[in-house]
Structure formats: structure tokens, C-alpha cells
Amino acid sequence: MPGDYCGSGASVAVACRREEHGPGGGRVPENADAATGAGAGVNRGARRVQAVYFTLLTGNTLAASFIWGVNTLFLLDAGLSNLEAFAANAFFSLGMLIFEVPTGVVADTLGRRVSYLLGTVTLAATTVLYYLLWVVEGPFWAWAVVSVLLGLGFTFFSGAVEAWLVDALTATGYRGDLERVFGRGLAVSGAAMFVGSLAGGALAQLTNLGVPFLVRAGILVVMFVVAALVMRDLGFTPEGRAHPIRATKEVVRASLKYGLGVRSVRYVMFASFFTSGVGFYVFYALQPYLVELWGDAGAYSIAGLAAAILSGSQVIGGWMAPWVRNRFRKRTTTIILSLVVSTGVLVALGLTRSFWVALVLLVVWGLVDAAAGPVQQAYLNDMIPSRQRATVLSFDSLLGSSGGAVIQPVLGRSADLWGYPGSLVLSGAFQVLAVPFLWLSRRQQAPADVSAGGALDAPTDAAVPDGPLP
Structure with missing residues (x-):
């Protein structure tokens, strides 16, 4: 970033970037560490940015995970069938599908901070509405409407926080691996998920299934205040607001150009239709x-245990991500292998009738997914320009949400017909369909596929659009 930039607010969020001449005549960030040693590539400004990122992740995940362990039981307790419960989740995915692009445009025009603040307010309000529907045992159509609005709340987060992190790291002169940051973020959010899931399940056991939802709303209000104090849009200048319609068209056009218009990016997005759709269902079906x-329908704490196990696996897998990345020359090798292993685990989960074997398989599923997740995040981010990053990432989430909207009701109906074991086996069949798309992305030979860190600026040559879509 040329020139000076000094943020304001709480110290953890302030990254003041002023450039000075280095000994070789070049210009380096004032707060950069020495070029050698263990701290190379990570400076004070970048550490502050990461601290804010981890704080936001912790708050978001803690709030969300309070209900993750009991959400399906909550819906079933309200009188919904398996089909209706997962259809409600599908309407949540539909909400994300509808609002991904508009909220991505908000992040790219009004700023990532504004998008985050809108997300906390929307989610807090709709979470309270969810609780009220449970109290009155509302009709399915009401659950569908509120689920769509919940999807709106989450779309304000998707893409925006990740884009904020990458832009801010660039502005502060970070030269380390993205996998390392994303991996630590995954570990941090996994720890928050572990605490939230266990606490939510235990709280539901001690009180009722509705109380965790009220706690979630309260945490979101706290996060609104925290973000308002510490979050600043470093390294990104929002688009002008004088002509919002024109700005929206330009952002969407550029996002199509650098998203679906780039083959290597496009195929990763297509794969997310299957992986995200299955992931939504499996998480809540478990x-x-x-x-x-377990054999006890009232054991709500056991339901929370599923989310807690996944969170613990996420912590370990997140720390493993850089190590896993270094085992293979190409990022897509890690992504494809993890998907194949994950598919096998889903099938095994459907075939076992042992609670303890299922727990072990759940740990493996969580570890594999968590270790590969940061690698895929870094792969995608390295192929997207900064100015369109939030919206392109929202496009990726959009396709994942569309998968959730389509696949969840199908798998929910299969659970009504064949039970959860049959639906888990079918989940594996759906997920394996993502492999050909990831293989096609690999065949494009994008430089990001073999990237090993470095400057976080504009994408590589592989991100040049390759002509009209087929």
C-alpha cells in the first residue's frame, strides 16, 4: 500500500503502516521484523491483524456452536419431521444462495467491517425469532421464512472476514504462508466450537432446548460491540457510493470475470456444490x-458431543494443515486425497452400529476435513484479486449453499425412508462427485497450486480469465 495508513481504536486492531527506506534502497514496512530468524515474514502489524481475525472467529464460532449440537433435536422437538427439519436447513442454505452476491457486493463497496456488523445484528434478531417459533410450535412456513433470514445473516460474514484478513495482511507486509494463518484460525475456531458445543448441550440438558439459542443471541450482541471497536478495513478502499447500482454491476461483472471466468477457480466452486451440501447435512444428521x-432419546449432551468431537478434531487438523501442505508439491493433491478419505469415512459411519466406532470415525472425518480446509482456502485466495476477493469468495459460498438447498432435503427424506445409516452412505455417494471437478482444476496447472507462500498481492497469471464460459 503506498502512502501512510493508521487505523484507530483498540490497540489490538490498530495496524499503522508507514514505509521507510531499507538498507538496500527499497521500501519496507516500519514494523517489519528482521528478514532472518523464526519471525521472518511476520511483523507486528500482521500479528495485530491476526489477533483481530482470531478474536472475530472465536466470537462467531462460540455463538454459532452453542446451538450446533442441539439444532436438529430442537427442530424435531418443535414438531417437525426429518424431512421438514432438513428442509428448514435447506431454506437456510437457500437464504445464503439468494443473498451471497448482494452481501458480497456490500463487503466490496461499503467495506468488510460494515458487512460484519450487519451480520451480527441480523443473526442476533433471527436467532431470537427461531426461539419464539419453538416456543409457539410455529408452522413449517414460518420456520422456512426465518431460516432464509438466518441465511442472510451468515452471508454478511461469508467471504467478508476472510477477504478482510488477506487484504489487511497484505497492507501490513506479511510474507508468510496463508495456510499457516488459516490453519491457526481453524484451530482457534475449533477450540471455541468445542467449548460452545459442550456448553450448549449441557445447558440444554439442564434447562431446555431453547436456552442455547438465547445465549447465542447474547454473544452476537457482544461481538457487534467488539467488532465496532477493533475492526478496521486495512489495505482496502471501498468503492465509491455515488452510483451504487453502477458500482454493484461493476463488482458483479468483475467477480464473474475472476471467478467463474477462470477455469481453475470455476471447478473448485463447482466441487463445493457437493462438498458443502453434504457437509451441511452430515453435521446436523450426526x-x-x-x-x-447411544440409546437414550433425551441425551442432549450426547448430541453436543458430536459437535465437540468435530471441534477438537478441527483444532488438531488446523495445526496440521501446514505440515500436510508440505507433504505434497501441489495443493490439489492434498484436497483430492482428503476428499476421497472423507467419502470412505462417511460410508463407514453409515455401516457401523457401534457408538464407539462411530466416535472414532467422526474424529477421523473431522481431522481430514480440517487439515485440508486451510489448503483449499489458500489455493482459492491466491487466484483472486483483492478488489473482487470478497464477492468471488461469496460466489464460492453461493454454490456451496445451493448444494445445501438441493442435497439436504434429499438426504433428509432418505433418513425418513432408510434411517440415518442409509442417508450417510448416500452422502458419501454425493460427495465423491466433487472429485472430477477438483481434478479438472488441477489440470489447469495454476501457479497457486504449487504456491509456497510469499506476498499476498494480486493473483498469479492463472487468474487471467480464459474467455466466455462454455
Whole structure:
């Protein structure tokens, strides 16, 4: 970033970037560490940015995870069938599908901070509405409407926080691996998820299934205040607001150009339709499935255990991500292998009738997914320009949400017909369909596929659009 930039607010969020001449005549960030030693590539400004990022992740995940362990049981307790419960989740995905692009435009025009603040307010309000529907045992159509609005709340987060991190790291002169930051973020959010899931399940056991939702709303209000104090849009200048319609068209056009217009990016997005769709279903189906294997329908803490196990696996897997990345020359090798292993685990989960074997398989599933997740994040980010990063990432989430909207009701109906074991086997069949798309992305030979860190600026040559879509 040329010139000076000094943020304001709490110290953890302030990254003041002023450039000075280095000994070789070049210009380096004032706060950069020495070029040698263990701290190379990580400076004080970058550490502050990461601290804010980890704080936001912790708050978001803690709030969300309070209900993750009991959400499906909550819907079933409200009188919904398996099909209706997962259809409600599908309407949540539909909400994300509808609002991904508009909220991505908000992040790219009004700023990532504004997008985050809107997300906390929207989610807090709709979470309270969810609780009220449970109290009155509302009709399915009401659950569908509120679920769509919940999707709106989450789309304000998707892409925006990740884009904020990458832009801010660039502005502060960070030269380390993105996988390392994303991996630590995954570990931090996993720890928050572990605490939230266990606490939510235990709280539901001690009180009722509605109380965790009220706690979630309260945490989101706290995060609104925290973000308002510490979050600043470093390294990014929002688009002008004089002509919002024109600005929206320009951002969307550029996002199509650098998203679906780039083959290597496009195929990763297509794969997310299957992986995200299956992931949505499996995460929530594991709650009643583990309770079923345990043999006590009122054991809400067992449902919370499923989310807690995944969170613990996420912590370990997040720390493993840089190590896993270094085992293979190409990022896509890690991504494809993890997907194949994950598919096998889903099939095994559907075939076992042992609670303890299911727990072990759940740990493996969580580890594999968590270790590969930061690698895929870094791969995608390295192929997207900064100015369009939030919206292109929102496009990726959009396709994942569309997968959730389509796949969840199908798998929910299969659970009504064949039970949760049959639906988990079918989940594996859906997920393996993502492999050909990831292989096609690999064949494009994008430089980001073999990237090993470095400057976080504009994408490589592989991100040049390759002509009209087929």
C-alpha cells in the first residue's frame, strides 16, 4: 500500500503502516521484523491483524456452536419431521444462495467491517425469532421464512472476514504462508466450537432446548460491540457510493470475470456444490444419529458431543494443515486425497452400529476435513484479486449453499425412508462427485497450486480469465 495508513481504536486492531527506506534502497514496512530468524515474514502489524481475525472467529464460532449440537433435536422437538427439519436447513442454505452476491457486493463497496456488523445484528434478531417459533410450535412456513433470514445473516460474514484478513495482511507486509494463518484460525475456531458445543448441550440438558439459542443471541450482541471497536478495513478502499447500482454491476461483472471466468477457480466452486451440501447435512444428521446409537432419546449432551468431537478434531487438523501442505508439491493433491478419505469415512459411519466406532470415525472425518480446509482456502485466495476477493469468495459460498438447498432435503427424506445409516452412505455417494471437478482444476496447472507462500498481492497469471464460459 503506498502512502501512510493508521487505523484507530483498540490497540489490538490498530495496524499503522508507514514505509521507510531499507538498507538496500527499497521500501519496507516500519514494523517489519528482521528478514532472518523464526519471525521472518511476520511483523507486528500482521500479528495485530491476526489477533483481530482470531478474536472475530472465536466470537462467531462460540455463538454459532452453542446451538450446533442441539439444532436438529430442537427442530424435531418443535414438531417437525426429518424431512421438514432438513428442509428448514435447506431454506437456510437457500437464504445464503439468494443473498451471497448482494452481501458480497456490500463487503466490496461499503467495506468488510460494515458487512460484519450487519451480520451480527441480523443473526442476533433471527436467532431470537427461531426461539419464539419453538416456543409457539410455529408452522413449517414460518420456520422456512426465518431460516432464509438466518441465511442472510451468515452471508454478511461469508467471504467478508476472510477477504478482510488477506487484504489487511497484505497492507501490513506479511510474507508468510496463508495456510499457516488459516490453519491457526481453524484451530482457534475449533477450540471455541468445542467449548460452545459442550456448553450448549449441557445447558440444554439442564434447562431446555431453547436456552442455547438465547445465549447465542447474547454473544452476537457482544461481538457487534467488539467488532465496532477493533475492526478496521486495512489495505482496502471501498468503492465509491455515488452510483451504487453502477458500482454493484461493476463488482458483479468483475467477480464473474475472476471467478467463474477462470477455469481453475470455476471447478473448485463447482466441487463445493457437493462438498458443502453434504457437509451441511452430515453435521446436523450426526446429532440424532449418535443419540440413536447411544440409546437414550433425551441425551442432549450426547448430541453436543458430536459437535465437540468435530471441534477438537478441527483444532488438531488446523495445526496440521501446514505440515500436510508440505507433504505434497501441489495443493490439489492434498484436497483430492482428503476428499476421497472423507467419502470412505462417511460410508463407514453409515455401516457401523457401534457408538464407539462411530466416535472414532467422526474424529477421523473431522481431522481430514480440517487439515485440508486451510489448503483449499489458500489455493482459492491466491487466484483472486483483492478488489473482487470478497464477492468471488461469496460466489464460492453461493454454490456451496445451493448444494445445501438441493442435497439436504434429499438426504433428509432418505433418513425418513432408510434411517440415518442409509442417508450417510448416500452422502458419501454425493460427495465423491466433487472429485472430477477438483481434478479438472488441477489440470489447469495454476501457479497457486504449487504456491509456497510469499506476498499476498494480486493473483498469479492463472487468474487471467480464459474467455466466455462454455
